[in-house]
Amino acid sequence: NAGVTQTPKFRILKIGQSMTLQCTQDMNHNYMYWYRQDPGMGLKLIYYSVGAGITDKGEVPNGYNVSRSTTEDFPLRLELAAPSQTSVYFCASNLRGAATNEKLFFGSGTQLSVL
Amino acid sequence: AQSVAQPEDQVNVAEGNPLTVKCTYSVSGNPYLFWYVQYPNRGLQFLLKYITGDNLVKGSYGFEAEFNKSQTSFHLKKPSALVSDSALYFCAVSSGGGGNKLTFGTGTQLKVEL
Numbered sequence: 001n002a003g004v005t006q007t008p009k010f011r012i013l014k015i016g017q018s019m020t021l022q023c024t025q026d027m028n029h030n031y032m033y034w035y036r037q038d039p040g041m042g043l044k045l046i047y048y049s050v051g052a053g054i055t056d057k058g059e060v061p062n063g064y065n066v067s068r069s070t071t072e073d074f075p076l077r078l079e080l081a082a083p084s085q086t087s088v089y090f091c092a093s094n095l096r097g098a099a100t101n102e103k104l105f106f107g108s109g110t111q112l113s114v115l
Numbered sequence: 116a117q118s119v120a121q122p123e124d125q126v127n128v129a130e131g132n133p134l135t136v137k138c139t140y141s142v143s144g145n146p147y148l149f150w151y152v153q154y155p156n157r158g159l160q161f162l163l164k165y166i167t168g169d170n171l172v173k174g175s176y177g178f179e180a181e182f183n184k185s186q187t188s189f190h191l192k193k194p195s196a197l198v199s200d201s202a203l204y205f206c207a208v209s210s211g212g213g214g215n216k217l218t219f220g221t222g223t224q225l226k227v228e229l
Contacts, residue, residue: 004158040124042205042219043159090158098217099209101147101166106158 002026006091006107013081013114021076021110023091031097032074033104034058034066036087043090049074050097081114088112117142119208121220128196128227136191136223138206146208148189150180153203153222162204165189176200196227 007022025032030051035043045058049068063085065077074093078085088111092104118141128134140146147166151159163174170182180191191204206220 006158040221042119042221045217092159099147101164103149103161103164104151104159104217106151106160108156108158 004091004093004105004107006089006110008110009108010111011113013078013112015081015083015114017081018077018079019081019112021078021089021091021112023074023076023107024072025074025091025093025105026072027093027095027105028071029093029095029105030071031094032068033092033098034064034074034076035090035092036060037090037109038087046076046089048098078112083114086112086114117208117210117216117218119206119218119220121204121206121223123223124221125224125226128225130198130227130229131195134191134193134196134200134225134227136204136206136225138189138191138220139187140189140206140208141187142208142210144210146210148180148182149207149217150174150178150189150191151205151207151219153205155202159205162191196225198227198229201225201227 034046150162
């Protein structure tokens with residue numbers, strides 16, 4: 001059971017480039033999330049999805065896009081990379097949603113630098 | 116709006132000594148409280164959670180947390196620290212009131228030294 005798998009682990013982008021961070025889960029979870037982690041700031045929610053075909057903005061969605069065509073996959077797209085998007089990105093999932101008593105399962109993260 | 120405060124950026128303890136990592140929260144209604152741990156270059160891992168019931172919650176790796184409603188706190192504890200406990204610890208809270216709002220604290224770096 002692989003859990004939540006994120007690729008790539010590391011990436012360096014130039015300003016203005018685009019890229020997609022991949023996230024796949026094999027636990028048949030309905031809910032999937034993208035967080036960014038900045039030093040001393042905790043985790044901030046970028047986007048989330050409650051099921052295939054349904055996505056919604058979190059706290060810090062600007063500069064990002066997502067899609068959820070299948071239950072398993074929840075890619076995060078950066079269209080025009082900016083230095084402010086230098087961060088560590090985590091994908092997470094669970095069955096019943098974050099505002100419940102159910103824990104989240106996290107991927108191992110993608111460290112992104114925009115130079 | 117719900118919030119979580121972890122007042123210490125770093126906690127240093129000697130191996131074998133008890134440890135406490137502090138967390139206070141603010142939420143409307145009854146809280147769901149969580150502790151997660153992050154080892155270097157890894158994702159967050161669930162440690163324990165409080166829903167209702169006993170105020171002392173036991174979790175993974177010998178950790179426990181004490182829920183105090185009057186002080187709105189949920190401090191993480193361990194009777195005897197290990198060097199391998201050194202990691203970044205996050206407290207999180209949700210209100211269960213719908214939506215997907217789970218709020219994380221800023222994290223506390225625990226360093227256990229020999």
